[in-house]
Amino acid sequence: MQQVKDLGEIQNFCKKIRRHIVEMITEAKSGHPGGSLSAVETLAVLYLEVMRHDPKNPQWPDRDRFVLGKGHACPVLYSVMAECGYCPVDQLITLRKLGSMYQGHPDRRFLPALEASTGSLGQGLSIGLGMALAARLNGGPSRTYVMLGDGEIQEGQIWEAAMFAAFHKVDNLAAIVDYNKIQLDGFVKDIMDLEPLAAKWQSFGWHVITLDGHDIAALREAFAEAEGAKGKPTVLIANTIKGKGVSFMENNPKFHGTAPSREEMALALKELA
Numbered sequence: 001m002q003q004v005k006d007l008g009e010i011q012n013f014c015k016k017i018r019r020h021i022v023e024m025i026t027e028a029k030s031g032h033p034g035g036s037l038s039a040v041e042t043l044a045v046l047y048l049e050v051m052r053h054d055p056k057n058p059q060w061p062d063r064d065r066f067v068l069g070k071g072h073a074c075p076v077l078y079s080v081m082a083e084c085g086y087c088p089v090d091q092l093i094t095l096r097k098l099g100s101m102y103q104g105h106p107d108r109r110f111l112p113a114l115e116a117s118t119g120s121l122g123q124g125l126s127i128g129l130g131m132a133l134a135a136r137l138n139g140g141p142s143r144t145y146v147m148l149g150d151g152e153i154q155e156g157q158i159w160e161a162a163m164f165a166a167f168h169k170v171d172n173l174a175a176i177v178d179y180n181k182i183q184l185d186g187f188v189k190d191i192m193d194l195e196p197l198a199a200k201w202q203s204f205g206w207h208v209i210t211l212d213g214h215d216i217a218a219l220r221e222a223f224a225e226a227e228g229a230k231g232k233p234t235v236l237i238a239n240t241i242k243g244k245g246v247s248f249m250e251n252n253p254k255f256h257g258t259a260p261s262r263e264e265m266a267l268a269l270k271e272l273a
Contacts (some may be wrong), residue, residue, distance in 0.1 A: 005048050010216055013048065013083065014040045018245045019272050020079035020092055026265040028096040031104065034255040035149060036076040038180040038213070038240040040211070043080045045219040046145060055085035058113040062140050065115045065131045069124020070149030071105040078102050078111075087115040122155030124148060125175060129161050132233075135169065143172045143227065151183025154192045159204070165206030165233040173233040175206075176254035178213065180242040182253050201235045213238025220250040246271055 017040050025031035043066075047053070051064040068077050074094060075095060082089045087101060094100035101110045105119030116127045128146035135142035148158065165173055177248075180195070182189050201208045207229040211218040219238075225235035242256070243249025246268040247262075260268060 004228025024095040032072040033243040035073040058149040065144040067128040067146045121152040122157040160206045177233040180240045182242040207234040213240035
């Protein structure tokens, strides 16, 4: 675990990430602002405080790994990685442009510092599980963190991986469900309700932590608890707000996959000043 940051420092970092997200998606005229904005605090705490990683040595064998299962939310990952020094901040604005390292879904061919090319929903947990198992077989200290969308976990492959991870006691694996309650076509509860979500994961043999995914202190405690849980994988059910930080995007299904207009960007950036 890295040195704990000042709370104000992390909050300012999160505002900066949110501004990047709004600006790059507006410039691209396409993308997924809602689920990118809901994941900001989780990635900020992971990259600034929790994970063992080195931007100067991205292939360090003993690094911790992060896999973004919900690959359409890549603007948040690109922004955090750029601000940490993995890739250029000034090129974030090229999101989704032909040849850009910042493709519409994470793609290691364009950005090798990524751990995996993701976005085909349902596969991220299996990828992360393989990484965690490899670290255990190699006797290494690495932990693997996988962020899942709540719509994504309607996929059957998620539950195959969940069953496997618990059976094989892969305790260096932590999944984070970005539980913002909205997916592509509307509210999750109206499409395929996930509740009782905590009980589902518990029944599969996982250590379950339910928390406010925008609360820095709660995230810190949850990741520490996950690292201390032995003999089973951990899942953090992070209750979040889709579009967090921009009032007209919050809990608004429209902004799952709709880019803001220039006028909307100006309003959003004013709120995020």
